Amino acid sequence: MTYQSPPKGNEISCVMHGIDSAILNNNKKLEKILLEALKKDKFKILGKAFHNFQPRGYTLVFLLAESHTSIHTYPEYNSLFFYLYSCRGEGDGMKTYEFIKEKLKPVSVDFKQRAIRVKKI
Numbered sequence: 185m186t187y188q189s190p191p192k193g194n195e196i197s198c199v200m201h202g203i204d205s206a207i208l209n210n211n212k213k214l215e216k217i218l219l220e221a222l223k224k225d226k227f228k229i230l231g232k233a234f235h236n237f238q239p240r241g242y243t244l245v246f247l248l249a250e251s252h253t254s255i256h257t258y259p260e261y262n263s264l265f266f267y268l269y270s271c272r273g274e275g276d277g278m279k280t281y282e283f284i285k286e287k288l289k290p291v292s293v294d295f296k297q298r299a300i301r302v303k304k305i
Contacts, residue, residue, distance in 0.1 A: 193251070193271040193300040196281050200264045202291025208259045211242045218244065218255060221283035227253075227270070253280070264288065274299045 207213060215234070222229060228249035235243045245254040253268040266284060270276040278297075285293065 189271040190273045191302050192274040193269060193302070194274055194276045194278075194297065195300055196266070196268045196277050196295075196297050198266050198281070198293050198295040200266065200285065200288055200290035200293050201262065203262050203264055203288050205259055205262055207288060208257050208262065208264060209240060211236060211244075214242065214255060214257070214264075215244055217284060217287045218246070218253070221280040221287075222246065222248070222253065224283055225277065225279040227280070250276075253277075264290075269300070 211234070219229070227246075229246050230249055231247040233245045233247075237243070240257075240259045242257045243254065244256075245252065248270070250272050251269040254266075256265045258264065266281065268277045268280055275297075281295075
């Protein structure tokens with residue numbers, strides 16, 4: 185039988201403020217945190233792309249069997265943008281978000297989540 189994803193997905197985006205600059209400037213640690221979060225939430229990683237900006241800043245993207253996720257740092261503002269879209273259903277990806285938030289310990293978070301519905305026309 186062929187797999188068919190549910191007609192609802194979940195989109196999470198947030199900006200985390202007040203993160204320790206030692207973490208924001210450690211790209212390997214950020215990648216490790218995101219990888220661990222995705223594995224704990226049972227996402228299947230298909231690929232990775234990243235870029236180190238000069239003099240500082242980092243973008244990391246993972247292609248997932250369930251869609252994609254990314255982080256982008258703003259070290260000069262002690263902030264990080266996180267995005268995840270999952271086609272596994274409404275509310276999915278919250279474990280990933282919560283794990284990242286726990287590890288980064290932001291002072292505040294601007295958080296948005298929305299269900300995405302697709303339909304056959």
